[in-house]
Amino acid sequence: MRFKDVFSIIGPAMIGPSSSHTAGAIRLGRVARQLFGELPEKAEITLYGSFAETYQGHGTDLALVGGLLGYETDDELIPHSLEDAEQAGMEVVFIPSNNPAIHPNTAKITLSGNSKELTVVGSSIGGGNIEIVNVNQFDVKFTGIYPxxxxxxxxxxxxxxxxxxxxxxxxxxxxxxxxxxxxxxxxxxxxxxxxxxxxxxxxxxxxxxxxxxxxxxxxxxxxx
Known part of the structure; x- marks a missing residue:
């Protein structure tokens, strides 16, 4: 990916220690939430690579769930996202995986509720940027930079x-x-x-x- 400016490298204003593990993770969650169209009843999140190894220490779990709740990268509610999700009635399950992935910071987010299901696979590729590579088993790519x-x-x-x-x-x-x-x-x-x-x-x-x-x-x- 060609970075357009310095902010593409250092990342956006954010809560958390890492643009890849927090800002990018929030955006992955937001993409899944927007595609699902509403708050899901359950979110099953499979983590790969460094996401699987450090998701609790780097706050990736908080960021992904914050994105599912619609939080922005700089939202002060992000540290409380797991509690907020529970209060909102959303069950969250994290599944660390040892399987190889297309990128070290990859998550598969499966959302369900209201008689529908959605699966989104995407990676946080640096500077808060993301790349979605699969939606409902279709190999389609987009970045979320544009509408x-x-x-x-x-x-x-x-x-x-x-x-x-x-x-x-x-x-x-x-x-x-x-x-x-x-x-x-x-x-x-x-x-x-x-x-x-x-x-x-x-x-x-x-x-x-x-x-x-x-x-x-x-x-x-x-x-x-």
Missing amino acids: TLVIAHQDRPGLIADITAILRTEHVNIGYMDLDRKSRNGEAMTVIEVDSPISDRLIERIRSVDLIHTVGIIDLTERG
């Missing part, structure tokens, strides 16, 4: 063109796109990073496209 659409849909000819046509008519520029599918004409997922905020009107227009199942929105610039 992002995560669209689950059926694989069919012309569907991506329908989505991009909507973005064009709404004057939304695409900065990055990634797609994965499980089989031809089967389940698929498309990720689109855009250069401007994602409006409710845009979301509703995309949701109305035939054979689109869900539309998730990531915007880490939003507070809470």
Whole structure:
């Protein structure tokens, strides 16, 4: 990853000792929470590499749960996130793993509740930056730096063109796109990073496209 400025290296304003183990972990949790769309009833968090070795000493557990609660990297509530999660009715389970991972600071976050489940795999790659590499077993990548659409849909000819046509008519520029599918004409997922905020009107227009199942929105610039 090419760092854009000094703050990409030293990290954002934050609570905690490490931009990788705290600020990045908070953002991983926030991405999962935003994709899930509500407070989950249960969060099962599998930790890999240095996350697994030092998650309690470096406060990674507090940061990941703080992100699931919607806390920002500099939120003074982060040290109390485990207690806050319990009071909010969210069960949290940490599973340190010895299995190899794509990056030393990697977590798999599985959220469940309200008859739905979501799995997000991502890494904290330095300076508070993150990279998501898998959502619900689809190999899609995004960073959360820009507003992002995560669209689950059926694989069919012309569907991506329908989505991009909507973005064009709404004057939304695409900065990055990634797609994965499980089989031809089967389940698929498309990720689109855009250069401007994602409006409710845009979301509703995309949701109305035939054979689109869900539309998730990531915007880490939003507070809470």
